[in-house]
Amino acid sequence: MNDKEILRVKNLVVDVKGKNGKRSEIIKNISFELNKGECLGILGESGSGKSMSMKAILGLLDSHFIIRGSAYYKNMDLMLETPEKLRSYRGNDIAVILQNPMTCFDPLFRMEDQMKETWQSHLNLSKRELHEKALSVLRTMQIPNERDVLRKYPHQLSGGMLQRITIGLALSMEPEILIADEPTSSIDAITQFEIMKEFQKIKEKCGTSMIFITHDLSVISQVADRILVMNQGEIVDMGDFKHITTKAQDEYTRHLVRSKMMVMRQYNQVLQKGETL
Numbered sequence: 001m002n003d004k005e006i007l008r009v010k011n012l013v014v015d016v017k018g019k020n021g022k023r024s025e026i027i028k029n030i031s032f033e034l035n036k037g038e039c040l041g042i043l044g045e046s047g048s049g050k051s052m053s054m055k056a057i058l059g060l061l062d063s064h065f066i067i068r069g070s071a072y073y074k075n076m077d078l079m080l081e082t083p084e085k086l087r088s089y090r091g092n093d094i095a096v097i098l099q100n101p102m103t104c105f106d107p108l109f110r111m112e113d114q115m116k117e118t119w120q121s122h123l124n125l126s127k128r129e130l131h132e133k134a135l136s137v138l139r140t141m142q143i144p145n146e147r148d149v150l151r152k153y154p155h156q157l158s159g160g161m162l163q164r165i166t167i168g169l170a171l172s173m174e175p176e177i178l179i180a181d182e183p184t185s186s187i188d189a190i191t192q193f194e195i196m197k198e199f200q201k202i203k204e205k206c207g208t209s210m211i212f213i214t215h216d217l218s219v220i221s222q223v224a225d226r227i228l229v230m231n232q233g234e235i236v237d238m239g240d241f242k243h244i245t246t247k248a249q250d251e252y253t254r255h256l257v258r259s260k261m262m263v264m265r266q267y268n269q270v271l272q273k274g275e276t277l
């Protein structure tokens with residue numbers, strides 16, 4: 001690893017064991033690095049291996065999967081760490097934001113209790129301080145009526161608001177790396193735009209290193225410094241937005257760009273209308 005890098009993934013292979021005992025390769029020898037303060041976009045269609053590669057790095061795959069390769073975080077190979085150590089990295093150093101914010105919260109508990117629980121095991125704070133922290137996260141994420149929101153259950157809040165809270169919670173842990181796996185896919189286009197603005201702010205203000213996983217080129221066009229394209233478990237292209245959209249040599253990338261560009265034009269039209277509402 002050089003000084004600029006915060007994560008270096010080398011020759012990552014993931015095999016899955018089928019019921020008949022046969023092994024099939026779902027991640028085929030991928031290597032990439034994430035630089036400090038950089039936002040790396042991982043782009044690919046459904047099933048291309050975006051989530052699996054992240055899960056493998058974070059130790060989130062069960063024993064049906066056989067993983068080879070290395071993933072250096074601050075010169076430590078995550079692949080060689082114990083499950084306990086990986087769990088502590090996931091809480092403190094590497095924050096993960098998932099597709100559906102509803103699945104991150106327990107439907108039976110009020111938002112305040114869930115937020116407090118996130119911090120309780122990591123921070124030594126009094127009840128009062130935890131309450132103040134919860135309010136401050138909501139204010140930072142510009143959530144109105146923050147006192148009311150804390151008393152609500154997850155189903156009483158919109159998907160966009162829950163995702164904002166998830167992002168706020170992830171950031172409150174001051175992670176070194178933020179991994180967002182399709183964080184806007186279950187949200188309408190206007191809220192998606194607002195959430196993307198949050199990610200842009202995070203990048204500009206906090207300098208957090210980010211990996212942003214999506215199947216949608218338009219979504220990462222605003223935040224990603226570099227985009228890595230995956231197809232059938234392999235990295236087929238890598239470069240900045242301009243390279244991906246105008247100079248990609250790989251036929252799959254070109255096909256992806258052509259089809260996304262059309263959607264992107266429509267998406268931008270919707271957003272422009274939304275902004276002037």
Ligand SMILES: Nc1ncnc2c1ncn2[C@@H]1O[C@H](COP(=O)(O)OP(=O)(O)OP(=O)(O)O)[C@@H](O)[C@H]1O
Pocket residue numbers: 016026044045046047048049050051052053182215
């Ligand atoms: N539990 C599983 N058991 C076996 N194979 C799996 C399992 N989960 C995913 N796969 C396979 O791994 C490959 C990569 O899946 P992955 O979820 O990483 O794709 P993705 O690019 O993140 O797509 P999506 O956006 O739909 O999640 C796919 O071929 C998928 O069928």
